Amino acid sequence: MTDLQDVGAFVAVAQHGGFREAARKTGSSPSQLSEAVRRLEAGLGVRLLHRTTRSVAATDAGQRLLEQLTPALDAVATALDVVNGFRDRPAGRLRLNVPASASKLVLPRILPPFHQAYPDITVEVIVDDSFVDLLRSGCDAGIRYGERMEQDMVATPIGPRQQRFALAASPTYLERHGTPKKPQDLLQHTCLRGRFSSGAMPPWEFEYKGKQVLIEPNGPLIVNLGAAADLKVDVAVAGGGLVYLFEDWLQPYFERGELVPVLERCWPAFPGPLLYYPGRRYLPAPLRAFVDFIQAMRW
Missing domain, CATH: 1.10.10.10 (Winged helix-like DNA-binding domain superfamily/Winged helix DNA-binding domain)
Structure with missing residues (x-):
């Protein structure tokens, strides 16, 4: 054999x-x-x-x-994992596929207390902003936003239930170029943009006078969303232009005064991320423990 x-x-x-x-x-x-x-x-x-x-x-x-x-082989792994139920606490490896935003804004708050509660579980995090097939990638679960969810998956909220995109610039930039008063003013400003790994470059979305406004700004810098987002922020801090990113990502820079909120009343809100995994009856013990843990957390 x-x-x-x-x-x-x-x-x-x-x-x-x-x-x-x-x-x-x-x-x-x-x-x-x-x-x-x-x-x-x-x-x-x-x-x-x-x-x-x-x-x-x-x-x-x-x-x-x-x-x-x-x-x-998945069935064999599931069968072997049954013995985890006879341990005092679950053990094994949990592989997560997550976007850069989740690795920066969601997991740092979850992983330390999770490791304290389950020291025998090793969490392997693969940061990937592209769409992936969980099963073929060998991952147990992933984190994505609702519009990018795979079919036939079970999903549960993880992290903040609501988030916002924020617009910001350094005090130096605003002193030199003035502060935009409405989203359309951004067409006359230097904007630092991002591109998905698929090649798509999303517009900047705002809510202005009760309507959704999409802006396609111009600027001298385009970075990979996720992988190089911090470069975009660093350039903005140095006075290189306006940056549009998760509010939570920019919050430390607001608190230090390195960046200033711009058009805050127009920032759009959207539902927070979801943990998703295959909808099978039996979950591996590490994944079951992780799901139960995040469902008990308060944000």
């Missing part, structure tokens, strides 16, 4: 797109994973992975095998 460890090695390499990344995720070495995949291919008599010096990709046979193995 094929060694299940070899099967697991193949799945890890195929899911992570290479031996080095799979080794980093699994705690193995690239050479160990490579040898395990070779044994599996030899035993099955078919090539499962295309290997080049730069990349690794599943063959047609490998892709078909991966599709069949993923739910089966």
Whole structure:
């Protein structure tokens, strides 16, 4: 019978797109994973992975095998996790896929008390602002906003129930260029913009005189939203232009006087983030503990 460890090695390499990344995720070495995949291919008599010096990709046979193995291995992991119910406290690994905003504004308040309550659970956080397939990424749960939720998922609020986008500039910038009085004035100002990994560059949204106003501002800087948002803030602090970002992200700069709120009466509010995970009957013990923990928290 094929060694299940070899099967697991193949799945890890195929899911992570290479031996080095799979080794980093699994705690193995690239050479160990490579040898395990070779044994599996030899035993099955078919090539499962295309290997080049730069990349690794599943063959047609490998892709078909991966599709069949993923739910089966999930079932094995779920069965093994049942023994967690016989422990004094749950243990294991919890993998979360979250956007940069959640890693900065939500998780820092949750993780310290969660680790104190569950010291045997290791939380691995993957920061990714793109849309991901949780199951294929190997994550147990994710954090996203409602409009970017995967179908057939269970969702529960995590973090603040309501948030706002804020507009800000440094005192120096406002002294030189004046303070905008209405959203349309931003078209005459230097604005620091952001772009999603998909390439989309969202407009700046405001609520003005009871109506939604969308502004497509201009400016000398465009950064990746999430990954480089702090660069945008730093440039704004240095007097380089206006920045539009989560209010909670900018709040420390307001408190220190490095940035000044602009058009505050027009800032739009929106529902806070959600923790989402596959809607299966049995949840792994680490995920169950995390869900129960955040549902008991008060924000």
